[in-house]
Amino acid sequence: MSVIEMNGVYKSYLNRKRDTATIVLRNIDLRIEENEFVCIVGPSGCGKTTILNLMAGFERPTKGSVTYRGEEITAPSFKRGVVFQEYSLLPWMDVRGNIDFPLDRKLSADERGKIVDKYIDLVGLSEHKDQRPNHLSGGMKQRVAIARTLALRPDVLLMDEPFSALDEQTRKHLDQEIRDIWTKDRKTVVFVTHNINEALLLGTRIVMLSSSPGQILGEWRLGTGPRDMSSKYISDLRDEIISKLEPCACASAGKKVITIE
């Protein structure tokens, strides 16, 4: 059984006046298998966050089904941890407090403290554990967000462009950290990005979406081992993916809109 399965999923949003619906996702079939690291790539606005929201359970599909281990997803759960695209730390709590908040209160304060410290260590922020988010750099904030989600030991990790707001250098560094963490405990991960290099570095599978409305354009499998980013295999694959991406990105200028009587 797949961990997450999307079958014939459509998603549309009503506009403000509620007389028009914009189709954002069209007929998405996607299976996320155990221990996969699936990277979803696609141009901005193509519905990547929407897919993740459906998987998390923040939103319901307009048509079709999204299941988690065979059961229809009707609400969010701590089993599917999310790292958000935007900064999401609580500004009035320090790093420890932010990571502690979501944890189960059935654990004693002591046990929780150990978990918190462990994950702060894991993302290398031990020296900053008593600081408030506004004293942290963007990269540090996203690391805290990752630690917060990992500390819940979710079954599936859903990451929405966690590093897209960071500079290239920091992003590469954090990509490597994510790669290391995944190599260590092989979680099932769905990782959204619009950076093809990031996908090539991290993914065991790359899924590409076209925009307006989002449809799956292609899939590539890469195996689980470490990869040489400068190898011919990777650079050919990069060229192939980019060539698929370009014509559709231009062709999608007009959005598909349906009018409701």
Added chain:
Amino acid sequence: MQLRKKRTNVADVIDKTDGNKIYLGNDLPRSLSVSLLYFALGVIFVVVVWQIIASTYNAYWSSILTFPTPVEAFGKLGEYIGGTKFLRYTMWEHLSGSLLRWMVGFTVAVAIGLTAGILMSTGERMYRFGMVPVSILQIIPGLAWLPVTILLFGYGDGAAIFIIAITVISPVAISVSTGLRRVPKVYKHIAETSYRSRLDTLLEIRLPFSLPDIVSGLRIGMANSWRMLIAAEMVVGVARGLGFAIQMSTDNLDYLSAFTCIIIICVIGLMLDKLLFANLERHIRNRMGADEEAER
């Protein structure tokens, strides 16, 4: 009087310092000394205007009554603070009577307003529906509730407390629901993918996030109710309190005593607003991080 010590100028020493911290000394912040200065000037202005009105009145206007001057009023105030009774109670007793009424009314109103605000934040429909009674409450001036409160509570304390409370509920309910509705979606999502309950989320994320809005609402409510308290005491028949004292002294042509009560009302009101609420507001804004924008 020197309010401000000379501070180290960062630019003078920045190139002569090892390490990356420069200690500047901890003197009275400039902004505080400046605002104290403006406050003093403002008070002096008010007292001068008062003196001019009093002298003019006493010289040209009336020969029977005298308009108390600032010196007389503050002198009398000193006497009352010293413990001289008027209208059967000391100034402290009148003040504590008023404050107690105010605190009971304010607390009850905050509890109701908070509950209403939380309920109104549970959905768009609840908000639209709830805003109607809240707006109705808000638009009716406090003293217009006189017939209602007399019917419900009769003359006395209960009636005064009702009038105080009724003017606080709306601003609190509005500010609480506004704050709660502004909580970013991403915080809601964090709570939903956690082990925590909805109550935990309300207490640890949604209400703390809304605190700046809530405190503004409390501050408006406090100003409303402080004014209403005095007015209510003048009309609903209580036997002790600042409003009652103003009313009775005026009836007895003891304008001097009435003026001392006005001074006390003003001082206590300013203290509640400028010391208590203004500091609370500043503290909370700092705590929320001057970085609300950075957090988006």
